[in-house]
Every structure is written in C-alpha cells, then in structure tokens.
Amino acid sequence: MTPQRFATLKKVLDQRQPDLTVVMDGVHKPHNFNAIIRTCDAVGVFEAHYIPVTERYRELTNTGKGSEKYVYAHRHNHFSEIGPVLKNQGYQLLAAHLSDEAVDFRAIDFTRPTALVMGAELEGLNPKTAQQVDQHVIIPMQGMVESLNVSVACAIMLYEAQRQRLAAGLYDNIRLDEETYRKTLFEWCWP
C-alpha cells in the first residue's frame, strides 16, 4: 500500500453517503447489476441491497470493475426483509416506477436519507414492493419507448441526488460514524 493509495481510499471514504442507498428488486442481468454498483460507487453510496430472482436466473455475482469491493451489496430474499428496516432507520423509500401516482424525480429532496428501489428489466417493479414504498418516482420521457434501461434510470436519479448533495455540502464532511469508518478503511486496505 503506497501512501497515495491510502490517501485515495481515505478521500473516497470521507465522501461516502451512509444515508443514500439503492435496492435492486429483481434486477437480474449482470451488466445492469454491475453498472448500478459502479454508479453507486461513483456517487458515494456506502452500501446497496438486492433481491435476486432466484427462480429463473442465475445468482448474481459482483463483478463490477472492482466497484463491488467498495460498495457492499447485501442480499435479501424479499423486499419486506429490507424495506421496513430502512424505513425504521428514517429513510424515505422511493421506487423508480412508472405508475400514475409517480412524481417527477427532480421534485424529490434527495438530501434526506433516501433508498431508491429499482424494478426488474422486463416485469418492472414487483407489485408488492410498489405498495411498501413511500412514493413512486418517474423520469419524464418524450419518446416512443415506455421505459429506460434500469441502470440508466438508476444513474439519472443518483446523479440528481449527487447534484443536490454537492449543493448541500454533504460531501464536505465525513458522514460515516467513527467505528464504521475505521472498520471499512481496514477492510479496503487489506485485500
């Protein structure tokens, strides 16, 4: 470990956002999974969550250009195992979902503790999950297609979160608690 490398790891940890997370509910194509984890890393998501579609698709493995090492992805069997937990921790649960009640993502306050739930490639959001979130959020489209690619949709919203959090100074001070910071730095240093 060079001093430069150590400084880089610390700089990234200094900017991690423990109160911004993504829940992938049924996302099953590895390239989408990986692209999402990679974007999570880029905007400072500290940890993510996923619910695999075990019946039909092979288990997801983290192979996102090394980003899987820096964004821990927790596996759950159902949204009900993680949604209420995040809710209790004070997160607003937002589902990217093309429903009639959905609000424009640009109207959302992403500086609040936020969990962004993404639906599956073909089926979209699980209807049960749709009922367990606080709000549906939509990215407005002017074209013929009915939806965006899921990793694309996730990135557009995460970068709106990043924009708002940059403006609010949320990347300027360490946001992780001391113990988590120390523990994580140790793990990142020792491969």
Place this chain on the structure above:
Amino acid sequence: MTPQRFATLKKVLDQRQPDLTVVMDGVHKPHNFNAIIRTCDAVGVFEAHYIPVTERYRELTNTGKGSEKYVYAHRHNHFSEIGPVLKNQGYQLLAAHLSDEAVDFRAIDFTRPTALVMGAELEGLNPKTAQQVDQHVIIPMQGMVESLNVSVACAIMLYEAQRQRLAAGLYDNIRLDEETYRKTLFEWCWP
C-alpha cells in the same frame, strides 16, 4: 393505425430535437448501444451516429426495444466522416472524455446545437477523435472506479440536456422542418 397511435407518433415528433445528437465512437457492446439509442429516443434525439469497431467486434445491429425505429442511427467508418459535417452545421462537438482539460458537464450549455461523442467501453475515446472535438466533458465522480458505464454516462449528460431544454421551452414547439416532419411521420406510420 388507430387515431390514438397516430396522435402518439405526432406528439413524439412534435418534441424531436434535430439539434441534439450522439456519436458513439467505438461503442461495441449491443446492450450499451441499445441502451444509448433508447435514452436518445426518451430525450427526443432525432438521429444518432456510430462508428463500429469492425476489426474485432461483430457489426452492431439495432435491437433497442423498438427505439431503433424511432432514432435513426447512421453508420460511419471514422469520426472524420461525421465530426466536420456536424461542425459545419453549427454543432458544438463535446466528447465525454476523462482528460485533464475536461469541464464539468453541468457547466455546458446544452440548449446550443450539440453533438455528444461517447468513447469505447475499454479503450475510452479514440485519441484522434479527442483532438477533433471542441471540448472534453466529464461527469464528476466521488468513488474508487475510474469511469462509469458508457450508456450510463451518456444518459446522465442527455438528461442534463433534457433538463436545460425543457427549461428553455425547446420541447414546446415543433423543431423539425416541415419536409422532414412529413417524411418521418410517413415512415413511422408505415412499418
């Protein structure tokens, strides 16, 4: 063709942006190519361009969820076949490129006629192309990975363009010239 369908086609055409385009220079994974065309459709890009990497990868075919019908993608052998043409038509040529001269994409005026050039998945932007554009543009990142997925990066910038163009009213009036409008509506109506 139902009257509803005809109205949808017209509404989409009414919002097409003839002065916003994407040039994929060496993007070769079909899922990235398709995701980019799909995002182009969603933000109203009228036509796109691509330079395939014929030496090593199979030819790209348009299979982007039907969006290939609504965003025509022109094929070129080299960037020099399309860059100067767009430049002469008054486009600013922006390359999404992680160089030292790159400016933050949020500082760009995307209401101007704009061509956004995207680089290849592994190699990034062709060095020759990098010299032929007006500006390098970067999406700031706070993580460990060195870049975003190319379709993700393209979408983040296109949605910044959409945001600015919505604010400037560029989706409120028909932007295509009469002949192109009529010709395209005809093609879209007859499969």
